[in-house]
Amino acid sequence: xxxxxxxxxxxxxxxxxxxxxxxxxxxxxxxxxxxxxxxxxxxxxxxxxxxxxxxxxxxxxxxxxxxxxxxxxxxxxxxxxxxxxxxxxxxxxxxxxxxxxxxxxxxxxxxxxxx
Amino acid sequence: xxxxxxxxxxxxxxxxxxxxxxxxxxxxxxxxxxxxxxxxxxxxxxxxxxxxxxxxxxxxxxxxxxxxxxxxxxxxxxxxxxxxxxxxxxxxxxxxxxxxxxxxxxxxxxxxxx
Numbered sequence: 001x002x003x004x005x006x007x008x009x010x011x012x013x014x015x016x017x018x019x020x021x022x023x024x025x026x027x028x029x030x031x032x033x034x035x036x037x038x039x040x041x042x043x044x045x046x047x048x049x050x051x052x053x054x055x056x057x058x059x060x061x062x063x064x065x066x067x068x069x070x071x072x073x074x075x076x077x078x079x080x081x082x083x084x085x086x087x088x089x090x091x092x093x094x095x096x097x098x099x100x101x102x103x104x105x106x107x108x109x110x111x112x113x114x115x
Numbered sequence: 116x117x118x119x120x121x122x123x124x125x126x127x128x129x130x131x132x133x134x135x136x137x138x139x140x141x142x143x144x145x146x147x148x149x150x151x152x153x154x155x156x157x158x159x160x161x162x163x164x165x166x167x168x169x170x171x172x173x174x175x176x177x178x179x180x181x182x183x184x185x186x187x188x189x190x191x192x193x194x195x196x197x198x199x200x201x202x203x204x205x206x207x208x209x210x211x212x213x214x215x216x217x218x219x220x221x222x223x224x225x226x227x228x229x
Contacts, residue, residue, distance in 0.1 A: 031215065033215070033216055033217075035217075041221075042203060042219040042220060042221050042222055043158065043203070043217075043219050044219075045216040045217060045218070048215065048216055055215075056215070056216050058216060090157060090158065092158075092217075094215060096215065103160060103163070104148075104160065104215065104217060105160060106150075106157045106158040106159070106160070107157055108156065108157040109156075109157050
């Protein structure tokens with residue numbers, strides 16, 4: 001079965017640079033969530049989109065922005081990168097259109113290292 | 116505020132049962148989840164339980180929910196070395212109009228000894 005696809009899988013950037021992470025949800029899924037997992041930490045919710053509109057906002061820094069496109073893929077844009085942004089970034093998707101999103105499936109993550 | 120708590124470590128012998136416990140605070144959570152994360156890998160949805168249920172069984176996995184005490188547990192029967200991973204408990208609070216984002220516990224690292 002198709003899963004959530006994230007690219008790139010690994011990314012190395014320097015401080016103050018920008019980065020763009022991409023997420024392709026499971027086909028027919030209409031909701032995308034972004035999470036950040038620091039080393040040895042639990043995943044922290046950043047932001048979510050439903051039908052291309054921002055649905056919910058968590059602990060996303062102002063330096064980050066995200067959007068969902070007409071084909072339901074999503075991009076997380078990160079600017080003025082800091083060392084503390086080094087983490088695993090997960091995208092998850094679910095199908096919400098016909099009710100609450102009970103099952104949220106995660107991608108393999110993008111490991112961002114800021115040097 | 117929302118908080119999910121788990122013990123950090125659990126060590127069992129192969130073939131034994133493992134029980135991983137979790138407490139949560141948000142009584143509005145409709146669904147509670149268990150995810151598995153192997154080293155360097157993503158989060159795998161293992162199972163979830165609706166808040167009006169007490170128990171859910173899925174092959175070797177049994178989830179017990181005590182809504183009064185806000186206590187959730189995951190029992191893995193006949194634990195295998197391949198079950199070694201970090202197990203995250205998560206809740207999906209509905210307070211404040213939240214739409215499905217998950218609040219995770221710190222994760223329990225399960226080590227299975229042969």
